[in-house]
Amino acid sequence: MAEAPASPGRHRLGSPLDARAAREHVTSSDSGSPSLAEQVALVPTDPGCYLWKDASGAVVYVGKAKNLRARMKQYVTLADDRAKIPLMMQTVESFDYIVVESEHEALVLERELIAQHRPYFNVDYKDDKTYPYIAVTHGDAFPAIKYTREKHKPKTRYFGPYTDARAARDTIDTLRRICPICSATCAEWKRVHRLLAKQPADADLISLICAQNGRPCFDYHVGRGPGVCAGLVSPDEYAASVRRVERFLSGHRSDVVTELKEEMAEAAAELDFERAARVKRRLEVIDGLDDRQQVVFPSRVDIDVIGFFREETIAGACVFAVREGRTQRTCEFILDKGLDVPEDELVAGFVKRYYDETADIPAEVDIAVDLPDAEVIGEWLSEKRGRACHVHRPQRGEKRRLLEMCERNARHALMRYMLRTGYADDRTNQALLELESALALDAPPLRIECFDISTLHGAFTVASMVVFSNGRPDKSQYRRFKIRAELTEANDFASMSEVLGRRYAPERMADERFGSRPDLLVVDGGRPQLTAAIRQLSDLGLDIPVCGLAKADEEVFVPWDDTPVVLPTGSASLYLIKQVRDESHRFAITFHRELRGRAMTVSILDEIEGVGPTRKRAIMRHFGSMKRLRDASLEEICAVKGLPADVAREVFRVLRAMDGSDGGPEGE
Structure with a gap:
């Protein structure tokens, strides 16, 4: 094992994500010793495992590689695009590496090292208990x-x-x-x-x-x-x-059943009816088990199906163990990583941990993603099993259906855990307190209002207002606005100024239907959208805390600093404010599409020769909505009462042409 010298720590775990700081950290050294980047350049190109360590010498991450130098270089150059890497590299002060003969040996060693050190950045079970x-x-x-x-x-x-x-x-x-x-x-x-x-x-x-x-x-x-x-x-x-x-x-129950039947026949042939009766009772117990277990495959397959459901920093996993075509057992787990790590990393980490601790290896492991090292994991499982084992991603059929069922069970397992432990409430409270601190608010933002604009080159321009009360969506307070200004092109600034002027006008602020004064106003966009919001609030004489959230880098723009606030990746505050922004975008897009679809229905049917007000009402009364009309076949349109066949064919032709040229609103 080779070890890089450690230098004094300058960053603490959980500090705000700063790629620039991470890059400076790994390429410089205060003590005059070689930087991390210089030390990594001397690492061999052999397969093996690497251990990143913090200033105290504790291992924060363990990984394996076919080429140690190339893989570790991706960390120090921040070429690895996983969101956690810049944060992790700010904590790293030294590293170890162990050279092995093959990637398969590296995988086995990786599991041993993770079990030994329990690194913070590796995927692990959420609850620290041992399973039975x-x-x-x-x-x-x-x-x-x-x-x-x-x-x-x-x-x-x-x-x-x-x-x-x-x-x-x-x-x-x-x-x-x-x-x-x-x-x-x-x-x-x-x-x-x-x-x-x-x-x-x-x-x-x-x-x-x-x-x-x-x-x-x-x-x-x-x-x-x-x-x-x-x-x-x-x-x-x-x-x-x-x-x-x-x-x-x-x-392998069928083997046991066969042996017991042979033993019963042998006992009966020897006239040992007492022993034959004992064996018969054992067979009846097995038959009772089979009656309680669901047959999921007509063939006698041995597979494990593993489904996952992820929240921001937590995930549920469910394993269906199918033996000889029957579901033998179902196991549920809670993991300490979620949307804050890539899905393939989460799945690979769980698969390695789970099968490292069990001797029950099936012929096939079904998961929902393609793993980069699926072949190596398959070789490792085959060695443990003594026979072939494959890691497979089912695309269709019964295995895919079972995988989707597994994912639903994983979701329910996670929801039960969150309800049982109060995880969601704790997470929400943490998010509100973090926003209070990061945005320099006077109090936690118990009522957050967020606005978004949706338009199609200035046409059908609408705005949405969503409200989060105590960190939860309050849909009874949602509002939507049609922009009244005549726009010849998309103008988010003018649209935002109009909707804020209407929402925060004195008569609306006094209207109980619009709720109380918000503790935080969020606008979807960067510095220009924030400036428009501040100007409008100033014209109204209102002092409401406001910020803008840019989509590109998830940066939060604030009035009191030219530098945007960067909330920590995976933090409760970032997840909450993104959820607020995404919900406002969804609500705006939904309203925009509704208006556009309604307008298209009117304009297109009005332009079709032979369709007057009476026939248009008959068409819409027959189908109920424009969506059903656009999905209808020619025969279904011809079935409209009072609509001639040639007019029906023309309606069908125009609708097909419209579907071929239909576009989406800007920002979708």
């Missing part, structure tokens, strides 16, 4: 099954994770009725385990002693224990039961 697993304690003469949240031990095989603890415990209980196996919580099993731990070579002798002096445990009497404590089973016979349990947990 079903474990089989290999390494013992008589391995036991147990429910556990322990860190993975070398000689124990783990199945899961299960996000529902009750489901994991119920699975163990059901499984022990199908394949009797010792439980790690059984006092008699612990006694035998201690004896074997002291004398591992004397397993046969200990079994003989147990047969003479041992007392069967309660589980043996109810058919869930094999009788290890009473010497009623040999290590070889017990090992066969353990293999059966593991196959069952891996989803």
